[in-house]
Amino acid sequence: MTDDDVRLHILRELIARSAAPSVGDTASALGVPETDAAAAYDRLAASRVIVLEPGTRDVLMAAPLSAVPTPHIVRMADGRSHYGNCVWDALGVIAMLGRDGDVETVCMDCDARLTLTVRGGALAPTDAVVHFAVPAARWWENIVFT
């Protein structure tokens, strides 16, 4: 088992079940001792490939997917839906899956519903704008806020 096996297992489970696998689930699926899977989770978190709930090994983020509900919903053409960590990650889910999809979110100022539509690899024109509050070099100071 490599850390990449664990990373891919987490992503594939999030895509298939909209839930992140526990360390025990991953160990069983990959046929490895739970201690090995736990160590892989720790290494992936330390290298910022996944984000764990503080003080646990529960996956919070496996970019571009969120393991918990967010205001950034991805609705794929095949009927599946997913959560992105932010609107960028939500578009990233569509890019990662390589299929048509919509991102449904809201204007953070007025709560108006906003939809970004991707068809055939192209983003449909929109009047919306993106705001990034934190400079790139500081994203990991508080990745949940970013």
Add this chain to the structure above:
Amino acid sequence: MLLFRSEEHVRRWCELRGLPRGTVFTPEQMWTVAKSWHGRRLERGWRRFTPAEAEGVFASAGLTGAFWSLQPPM
């Protein structure tokens, strides 16, 4: 990173919360970055970009300058 109806909504949102305005760009630029950033995540052997690679991805979408710099300050 959040989506707003317009720059006016960004201005109002920042003002109400006492937050400094960050940077504003288009969803098209974000889509360009998202494709490079996330498009290969399901490939075996994927790895995170180095800071220089990441800055190159930002630049490919026209996102340049101090806000997008990943180099440590001098």
